[in-house]
Amino acid sequence: MNGLIEWSSLGQVVVAGVIVxxxxxxxxxxxxxxxxGTSEQASAEPARGDTGPAPGPKGPVVIARPSPLRLAGALxxxxxxxxxxxxxxxxxxxxxxx
Amino acid sequence: MEPVTETLLLVLVVVTxxxxxxxxxxxxxxxxxxxxxxxxxxxxxxxxxxxxxxxxAGAFLxxxxxxxxxxxxxxxxxxxxxxxxxGLVGGIVWNLLTWLLGLPSSSSHALVGGVIGSVxxxxxxxxxxxxxxxxxxxxxxxxxxxxxxxxxGLGTWLVARLTRGVSQAVTDRGFRWGQIGSASLVSLAHxxxxxQKSMGIILLALITAGAVPADSSVPFWxxxxxxxxxxxxxYLGGWRIIRTLGKGLVEIDSRQGMAAETSSAAVILLSSHxxxxxxxxxxxxxxILGSGVGMPGAKVRWGVAGRMLAAWGLTLPAAGIVxxxxxxxxxxIGGFLGTFLVFLLLVGTSLAIWVASRRAxxxxxxxxxxxxEEKGARLRPSVPTTGEVGDPQVGPVVxxxxxxxxxxxxxxxxxxxxxxxxxxxx
Numbered sequence: 249m250n251g252l253i254e255w256s257s258l259g260q261v262v263v264a265g266v267i268v269x270x271x272x273x274x275x276x277x278x279x280x281x282x283x284x285g286t287s288e289q290a291s292a293e294p295a296r297g298d299t300g301p302a303p304g305p306k307g308p309v310v311i312a313r314p315s316p317l318r319l320a321g322a323l324x325x326x327x328x329x330x331x332x333x334x335x336x337x338x339x340x341x342x343x344x345x346x
Numbered sequence: 347m348e349p350v351t352e353t354l355l356l357v358l359v360v361v362t363x364x365x366x367x368x369x370x371x372x373x374x375x376x377x378x379x380x381x382x383x384x385x386x387x388x389x390x391x392x393x394x395x396x397x398x399x400x401x402x403a404g405a406f407l408x409x410x411x412x413x414x415x416x417x418x419x420x421x422x423x424x425x426x427x428x429x430x431x432x433g434l435v436g437g438i439v440w441n442l443l444t445w446l447l448g449l450p451s452s453s454s455h456a457l458v459g460g461v462i463g464s465v466x467x468x469x470x471x472x473x474x475x476x477x478x479x480x481x482x483x484x485x486x487x488x489x490x491x492x493x494x495x496x497x498x499g500l501g502t503w504l505v506a507r508l509t510r511g512v513s514q515a516v517t518d519r520g521f522r523w524g525q526i527g528s529a530s531l532v533s534l535a536h537x538x539x540x541x542q543k544s545m546g547i548i549l550l551a552l553i554t555a556g557a558v559p560a561d562s563s564v565p566f567w568x569x570x571x572x573x574x575x576x577x578x579x580x581y582l583g584g585w586r587i588i589r590t591l592g593k594g595l596v597e598i599d600s601r602q603g604m605a606a607e608t609s610s611a612a613v614i615l616l617s618s619h620x621x622x623x624x625x626x627x628x629x630x631x632x633x634i635l636g637s638g639v640g641m642p643g644a645k646v647r648w649g650v651a652g653r654m655l656a657a658w659g660l661t662l663p664a665a666g667i668v669x670x671x672x673x674x675x676x677x678x679i680g681g682f683l684g685t686f687l688v689f690l691l692l693v694g695t696s697l698a699i700w701v702a703s704r705r706a707x708x709x710x711x712x713x714x715x716x717x718x719e720e721k722g723a724r725l726r727p728s729v730p731t732t733g734e735v736g737d738p739q740v741g742p743v744v745x746x747x748x749x750x751x752x753x754x755x756x757x758x759x760x761x762x763x764x765x766x767x768x769x770x771x772x
């Protein structure tokens with residue numbers, strides 16, 4: 249305790265908060281990107297030259313099957329996210345205090 | 347005091363504590379579910395039901411109850427049943443008022459404010475530990491939104507950067523799931539933390555009245571009723587507050603919603619882990635603001651945020667004044683009669699606020715309507731209190747609900763909407 253603000257606790261909250269609170273959504277987004285891939289070129293050009301089943305203007309999104317490497321990376325991302333949520337649950341069940 | 351009146355007093359305190367628990371539930375539904383409702387990841391009724399179930403489960407999840415309220419904030423010797431009762435009334439009244447105005451404010455601050463006020467009335471300034479109030483309540487209240495805005499802003503920016511080029515349908519579907527998961531965690535954390543506050547109050551009252559021994563653990567009926575009333579409040583949903591959080595501050599899409607809720611869950615859980623307790627409401631609101639700050643192109647309605655900050659600043663003194671007045675009324679009239687009179691006043695005030703809310707109802711059917719849309723007369727009276735008139739919408743595509751023939755008339759009202767509604771209000 250140092251004066252009005254407990255600087256060490258505050259610092260820990262900020263650092264851990266940034267890592268977890270911003271890292272989890274980023275990992276989730278990365279995982280999604282790895283699975284779905286980007287369609288920047290395709291969307292830049294309205295008339296798609298896709299060889300696959302051409303999606304209609306409002307049709308379902310067709311996702312090309314990602315390569316095993318991408319799939320593994322995505323699984324790693326989603327796994328970390330799920331693990332973090334599980335850790336949160338365990339923390340709550342353990343009493344919510346350190 | 348005679349045993350009979352003491353028992354009656356205890357019953358009143360327990361009932362009032364459960365009422366506070368109830369307002370706490372419906373005041374804080376929005377913290378967890380506002381974003382999921384606004385992005386339509388969940389239908390409104392489903393969202394509040396999920397949140398209610400998780401709040402109930404959360405209340406049973408952990409029973410590490412702190413049997414003291416306002417510990418380190420007021421002199422423990424100044425706490426009596428009357429003081430606790432007056433503090434609860436202050437908290438409930440402030441919760442209901444801010445709900446009427448659609449302003450999310452911290453329920454625990456309202457309770458702390460009410461108790462501080464009634465302690466001031468009962469024991470004078472010596473009864474309050476001001477340094478504790480400053481370092482445990484006021485400073486965290488200032489820091490919480492700043493931290494949450496930073497974390498959620500960074501998260502949202504990273505997400506926006508990483509999902510650039512990924513088709514919208516894919517991100518929408520994926521992030522809706524992420525959003526539901528993170529919002530569920532916030533609900534669960536709320537049930538665990540806040541239901542325990544009410545349990546602690548009731549246990550304290552039971553011990554003070556001698557109904558249970560001083561080292562008693564929480565009786566099952568207390569756990570169950572606290573969990574039940576909080577879940578009931580959550581299910582009824584503070585739609586006005588959900589609307590402000592989900593639609594008023596920022597127009598959010600599912601990516602922002604997921605980033606905001608994850609930031610809320612992370613900051614709330616981590617802050618309690620590191621012993622730097624932050625208010626759920628302040629964190630959740632800051633996270634939603636942050637999701638607007640971090641999203642390229644999104645616009646934050648700082649006017650609404652400013653009103654909210656003002657409400658946060660007023661929470662302690664306002665709830666404190668109500669608490670102090672309640673204690674004086676009890677003290678002047680004296681005995682059980684005084685407490686009962688304050689209880690009647692509380693019931694009357696709550697009814698009046700409820701009646702006032704019916705003049706411009708916000709419920710699951712219109713919670714997601716465009717923020718400054720003046721569709722029909724139903725939402726119009728609520729604009730001065732919850733809305734801001736004028737600025738164009740940013741963000742997700744607006745659902746077109748108006749018939750083409752009506753649209754010009756509506757937009758004509760919107761242009762000079764602020765003067766029109768003000769005139770009608772008076």
